[in-house]
Amino acid sequence: MFDTKTVSLEWGGKTLTLETGRIARQADGAVLATYGETVVLCAVTAAKSVKEGQDFFPLTVHYQEKFSSAGRIPGGFFKRERGATEKETLTSRLIDRPVRPLFPEGFYNEINVIAQVFSYDGECEPDVLAMIAASAALTISGVPFMGPIGACRVGFKDGEYILNPKQTTALTDGGRLDLVVAATHDAVMMVESEAKELTEQEMLGAVAFAHDSIRPVVKAIIDLAEQAAKDPWEVASQDGNADMKSAIKAMIGDDIAAAYKTTSKSDRSDMLNAARDKVKAHYASDEFDGQARMTAIKLTKKIEADIVRGAILKDGTRIDGRKLDQVRPIEAMVGVLPRAHGSSLFTRGETQALCSTTLGTKESEQMIDGLEGLTYERFMLHYNFPPYSVGEVGRFGAPSRRDTGHGKLAWRALHNVLPSHDEFPYTIRVLSDITESNGSSSMATVCGGCLSMMDAGVPIERPVSGIAMGLILEGEDFAVLSDILGDEDHLGDMDFKVAGTEAGITTMQMDIKVAGITQEIMGKALEQAKAGRTHILGEMQKALGAARTELSAHAPRIETMQIDKSKIRDVIGTGGKVIREIVAETGAKVDIDDEGIIKISSSDLSQIEAARKWIAGIVEEAEVGKIYNGKVVNIVDFGAFVNFMGGKDGLVHVSEMRNERVEKPTDVVSEGQEVKVKVLEIDPRGKVRLSMRVVDQETGEELEDTRPPREPRPDRGDRGGDRRGPRGGGDRGGRGDRGPRRDGGDRGPRRERDDRPREGGGESHIPDFLKD
Template sequence: MFDTQKVSIEWGGKTLTLETGKVARQADGAVIATLGETVVLCAVTAAKGVKEGQDFFPLTVHYQEKFSSAGRIPGGFFKRERGATERETLVSRLIDRPIRPLFPEGFYNEINCIAQVMSYDGENEPDLLAMVAASAAMTLSGVPFMGPIGAARVGYKDGEYQLNPSDAEIATGELDLMVAATQDAVMMVESEAKELSEDVMLGAVMFAHKASQQVIDAIIQLAEKSAKEPWELKSGADLSAHKNKLRELIGADLAAAYKLTNKAERQTAVNEARTKARDAFETLKHENPAEYLGTLKLVKKLEAEIVRGQILNEGVRIDGRDTKTVRPIEAEVHFLPRAHGSALFTRGETQTIATTTLGTKDAEQMIDGLNGLSYQNFMLHYNFPPYSVGEVGRFGAPGRREIGHGKLAWRALHPVLPTKEEFPYTIRVTSDITESNGSSSMATVCGGSLSLMDAGVPLKRPVSGIAMGLILEGEKFAVLSDILGDEDHLGDMDFKVAGTSEGITSLQMDIKIAGITEEIMRVALAQAHEGRAHILGEMAKALGETRNELSAHAPRIETFTIDKSKIREVIGTGGKVIREIVATTGAKVDIDDEGVIKVSSSDPAQIEAAVNWIKGLVEEAEVGKIYNGKVVNIVDFGAFVNFMGGKDGLVHVSEMKNERVEKPTDVVSEGQDVKVKVLEIDPRGKVRLSMRVVDQETGAELEDSRPARQPREGGEGRGDRGPRGDRGGDRGGDRGGDRGPRREGGPRRDRGDRGDRGPRRESGQGGQGNGGGNDDGPAPEFAPAFLTGDRD
């Protein structure tokens, strides 16, 4: 029933299979690509006609990750795949960028390319497979696609390149690089690196180019078996006469316009020339609309000829610079007083306000993907409002371009950030582009680096970025440093390099022609190295290293570790204890399964209170140590004091002051802060405290100045009282004498009123207050025997 064709190759130690003819047979081209147990279906359809008046190529690429591919149901309220996630948007761009330049000029049929992840094994990444499947489907569809392209991912570890490494290998390695290429040249590069040299990066690109040739051969084998007949392209009208007329009409005007160094003045002059051309061909607009549109496109070609010729022949660029000079740079930090970190970075007519905000763990971004829930503690958001280019346009949610530019800057800065253990904050960098004329993404890297250092984030080293351009005519080429917007539009390459003084952290390349050679890439990387070093020097004038202290407005985080067996005591039943700590102190408390606790607040006093509380729950009191406490309950014989957050102890009335105290309320009140010393802890954990040996103002320990006890009247000590048996000695107090029968009919005294009986049992203290039940007469003024333990 199915006319199925299949090709399999061994690729990087795994089997790559491309299959067509079984699924999505009504699409112009459909391929199922399989690597391991990861499966991606890509279908391509193309409109058979062109809308009237259309003068652009409407290629749309959609990449979608099906949760069912990993055996998952989407989290949250909506249980089906919805709008594209950030990752899906980035992969869609990754596929689009190398494919778009490979369609012929003048082809305006709408093309839809949909790649869907149908199965995911958790090891073989579907983004690479989707790019391969898209290339194969385009090749089979019959549309005028000048491919195929191959793709490969490269890692680098211990001096060796790795082909298509796993996520685990990427995490422990030094490089994550993706390359798309034709048989002859590289088309697209996307990467993140841990400060690698230019030679290592170039070697990785060439390694990926070579590996992609296997994929290209496999696609060609499949196309030989099942490709549809190629479309016939209509030859366009001969517009050479119109081009000559345009050159005579506005050639001088355009040449003069592109010598104006100010962007606004230059745009005004160029627009005047374009209007002059439209007016000259107004009649053709009604007679032959298609020829009219083609003529207007010749204006753009004429602009490109003027600009490119001036650069190649004279070495002079639009704004008067040579090919290597970077535009003037001004950098300023602490630009916004309330932001945790901020910078204003201006390079020529490109400018960004970059801000850094520090948050706690609960501010991390939760990502629901094929691998399950994950959390990201570093975010970078790039915004490009229309006023930055002096235009009126849509303002709102970020588009694909903004998401892509933000991710590029994220990759550039991510390798130099501290680990969570070194800096336990959630970090968000926001780049608001306020002016744009050339590489606002690289301005984001520079401004973002400065704002991070201004916020006190301990970066390994500052990061700078530069955008390189290319003018290529036959064998002659010129590489341009720090390109303008017009040079980007009229040139052949957008090559962005970011890194530190030690090496490259991110490399991105997009080509508008059929690829570039290794020689051109080598020249571009060397020239970019010089430009990055210059920009780092200019940035250092504003701030050369990370600030030693965080902003006064940033939250503080104190991290410490407790024994895992004590976690339940901090959390409490149903989270009762930890909620009470947060509600009472005002600090945020996070605890993980390993017993690592992070306490955060912008108020150091709140952090101190929460830390002390938690430590009081898990630590044991030490005899002889002085603690801060709070009176929580007053009884006839003393006061109970809470200290160390979760410990209670008794300050007997005799330990409140050196002189006699009639009532505890004469000295303390509930809620009063006091300083206490631990005198004794009995085997049951009962704690006896003292206030009188601690200076209540300073917390310093005082010498015991209480007078020695005097003998009682009428004899030595207590006289002949007879044996006490098992109840003598340590029970003391009113339980030592003849108590007589228990009162009839009355309730037994509340056990709680008997006080902190543990310590008294061990020390020989009496337990039921001062003066009851002993018929030996009144106690001495300062130290009754049943309090001191002196029973002789």
């Protein structure tokens, strides 16, 4: 029934299998990819025609994780998969970025790529498998895809590269790298990484290791395509527009060249729009149809790219007149927002990021519900890109896929320089609002976010800076550009972002628009990026050289204390009664873990101290002879019970309230009254006897005991061998004749007991230890 085609290979110690023809047969291309026990289905569908007036390539990638794949039911009210999570959004971008450049220019048919995780074994990561499945599905679908690509994850530990480590452990237990690479057989297409300050050579070696590991996967996809690929689509040639392109260049070529020599972005934009309007007006006449007008607009963009790229390759002349390796002017400020816990304004050329850092307690951690189960994240970085930052009117609201991706890139850059939770027990949120943009706003977020954390007093190991590199590639000629502008990004062939400290790289991301770049080009870009990062770090240090040693007055303070595990239940109380009372009375937040580590937080130090003393009173043992502050919690006829040390009660007997005689306890104390007491005695059962009379209730100082000691009780003497004495004139000491009965009869002599068992048999009920 099924015409199933399958290829398999041993890869990284596990079997990778690609199968088609059994599932999703109505899609243009569908591949079921299995690695270990992780299974991903990717289906590709493509529109057979182009919508009228469409002048862009509408490729959409959706990646979805099914909770059933890990044997879990989703959390929340609806108990089903809802909108895309951050991880799903990032993985969708991870798939999109390397495949998009491999479609021919001018191909505008809509394509839908849907990758779904149906089984997850907890070891083989589904994101890399989804990239492989998407590449295979596109390759066999017949659409004009110039692939295939392969993908893999690389770790780095003890000087050795590791193929496809588990993502959650790639940076733990000595691991220093989490790198994802996508590549064709001949060239690298995409790089995404998080690292613990690796050198440029270590990163370059990791990319080369990944590329070598990817080639067998590319070959396997080609083998599958040879068995199951559909007939390729015919694509219209773009060569028939040479005459129109020459005419447009003659019309506006000089105008475009002049515009791209203008430093100001707004002035340059006005000059370019005037040139474009001239073309539109020329082709608006009746002698040209709608298709000709659309083609003219596309060719205008092509001419712009040719002019900019040619000037850079031939003369080394950039749009704003800088040298190829020159960074734009930088101005950095900190403490710009008075109520934020930390803030900065980082400006590089016409790109600007206003960043703020907020410190919170454990309850502010982000809860993440994923295939691995519930996890918690203490560091968050959120990036916003409002339309006014580029002087446009546009959508404003929830973060886009691009915003999510840029924020995660900056998060990776800063994550590995943060102090451990034990060193700095705060939840950290960095917010980056891009207020101006002309290239590399994500790297401005790295720089501004780092400064804002330092301003907030986060003791990061070393400052981090970031830079975006560009590339112009024509045949064998290329030029690497430092700190690219927005137009250089749009018209160039590469967007290569590198961030790190003076000690090494913390993140690296590369996207290209050509069919791959060589190791030589990547090495040149890394070398040039290092010089740029060093320069930017120097400019950042002019604003703030090191993290502040004091937190903002508006930030919560967190004090940590360790208690014995056996005391945890005493601090929490039945149903949480005690800890809720501590929080309600003191105003401080209290968190306690299973190891007995307690974190007390508040922006008011007096609240922290009150909660700390309360908890210390609960877990500490009372000490005889020591004076404590207490509160009367109950009054009885013979005295008052006083709560002291937070969770302990003791009795102040009425005789210990004053040196003189006290008739009633209520004459001296009332419920809720604050008193000072001295511990007189703790009996073996833990009951505490307290005294107020020997303590000055104003100062808390101990007073001399002026009351005379009690007279010792007189000796009662020998009360006789038989305390019961005579009874009714008889001798109670003997067990002889019991006397007459009340009715006048004779009771007779008392029966003598013998050693025979009682009726019913069995031994005496007296315990053995009492029989002696």
